[in-house]
Amino acid sequence: MIFTAAAFAILVTIALALARALMGPTLYDRILAVNMVGTKTVLLIAVFAVLSGRTDMIDIALMYALINFIGVVAVLKLVEQGNFHTSGDDDRGQP
Amino acid sequence: MKNITVTVLIDTLIDITLLAFLAITAIAIIYMRNLFVIIMLFGIFSLHTAGLFVVMDAADVAFTEAAIGAGISTVLMLGTLALTKNHEEKNPPHRARLPLLVVLITGGALIYGTYDIPSFGDPQSPSQQHVKPRYIERSVEETGVANTVTAVLASYRGYDTLGELTVIFTAGIGVMLLIGGRLTRRKKQADEQ
Numbered sequence: 001m002i003f004t005a006a007a008f009a010i011l012v013t014i015a016l017a018l019a020r021a022l023m024g025p026t027l028y029d030r031i032l033a034v035n036m037v038g039t040k041t042v043l044l045i046a047v048f049a050v051l052s053g054r055t056d057m058i059d060i061a062l063m064y065a066l067i068n069f070i071g072v073v074a075v076l077k078l079v080e081q082g083n084f085h086t087s088g089d090d091d092r093g094q095p
Numbered sequence: 096m097k098n099i100t101v102t103v104l105i106d107t108l109i110d111i112t113l114l115a116f117l118a119i120t121a122i123a124i125i126y127m128r129n130l131f132v133i134i135m136l137f138g139i140f141s142l143h144t145a146g147l148f149v150v151m152d153a154a155d156v157a158f159t160e161a162a163i164g165a166g167i168s169t170v171l172m173l174g175t176l177a178l179t180k181n182h183e184e185k186n187p188p189h190r191a192r193l194p195l196l197v198v199l200i201t202g203g204a205l206i207y208g209t210y211d212i213p214s215f216g217d218p219q220s221p222s223q224q225h226v227k228p229r230y231i232e233r234s235v236e237e238t239g240v241a242n243t244v245t246a247v248l249a250s251y252r253g254y255d256t257l258g259e260l261t262v263i264f265t266a267g268i269g270v271m272l273l274i275g276g277r278l279t280r281r282k283k284q285a286d287e288q
Contacts, residue, residue: 004105011112018116021139022123030135034142038165041142045149048109052102057149060157064145067166071138074170078177 003051010047014040031075038068109150117143128183134172141165155244 014037021033042064049057120140127133141164148157213220230243230251240246248256 004101007105007109011109014116015112018119018139021136022119024132027131030132034135034138037139037142041146044109044146048150051105054152057154060149060154060161063158064142064161064165067161071166071169074173075135078173 003047007044007047007051010040010044014044027079031072031079034075035068035072038064038071042068106150110147113143113147113150117147130176130183134169134176137172138165138169141169 017033017036017040021030021037024030042061045057045061045064049055049061117140120136120143124133124136124140127136141160145157145160145165148154148160213222217223230247234243234246234251235241238246238250240250
C-alpha cells in the first residue's frame with residue numbers, strides 16, 4: 001500500500017517537473033527539470049521493482065542514475081564552454 | 096489472487112500516465128523553436144520511454160534505451176548543436192497540410208494493422224509457438240548460458256551479433272576520422288596564429 005502511494009507521488013512529481021520543463025522560462029529551469037525527471041525515473045523503477053517483486057530491476061535504476069549524471073554534466077559543460085573539446089581552465093572556448 | 100489484480104491495476108495506471116506524459120512531451124517538441132530546449136525535451140521523452148519499457152518488463156530494451164536514448168544521443172545532439180551557429184529553428188513558411196494528411200493516413204493504417212496482431216503476452220501467438228519452446232527448454236544444455244535472451248543473442252545468433260558489431264565499429268571509426276581530423280587541424284591553425 002505504502003509503495004503504491006509512493007509510486008503515484010513520484011508520478012505527480014514527474015508531472016510537475018514536466019510542467020517546469022515546458023514552461024521554462026530560463027535554460028537552467030529546463031536543465032534542472034530534465035535532471036528531476038531522470039531522478040524520479042530512477043525512483044519510479046526502484047519502487048516498481050519492489051511493488052512487482054522483480055528486484056533485478058534495481059540494477060537498471062542504478063544504471064539510469066549514472067547515465068543521468070553524465071548527461072547533466074555534458075549539458076552543463078556545453079552551456080558553460082560552448083563545446084566539448086576544451087578543458088575547464090582553457091579560455092579559448094568561451095561562448 | 097487479489098494481490099495480482101492490484102498489481103495489474105497499478106501497472107495499467109502507470110502505463111497510462113507515462114504514455115500521457117510521452118504524448119505531452121512529443122507535442123511540446125513540435126511547437127518549441129529553441130533547439131536547445133528541444134534536446135532537453137528529447138531527454139525527458141527518452142526517460143519516459145525507458146520507464147515504460149521497465150513497466151512492460153522488457154529489461155534489456157530498457158537498458159539500451161537508457162544508455163543510447165537518454166545518455167549518448169542527448170550528448171551527440173548537444174555536440175552537433177555546439178558545432179552549428181544557429182540555435183533557433185526557423186518558422187515554417189506554410190502550414191504543412193499534406194504531410195499531416197500522410198501522417199494521419201499512415202497512423203490509421205498502422206492502428207488498423209494492430210487488430211491482426213496477437214494480444215500482449217498471448218501464449219497461442221506464433222512467436223511463442225515456433226522456436227521459443229526450444230530456446231526455453233534446450234538453451235541451457237546447448238549453450239551453457241543461464242539467461243535465455245543472452246543465449247539467443249550471443250550463441251544462436253552469434254554471427255548476426257558479430258556482424259552488427261562490425262558495422263557499428265566501422266561507423267564509429269569513420270565518424271572519428273571525419274570529425275576528429277577536422278578538430279585537430281583547426282586547433283593547429285589556432286596555435287599558428
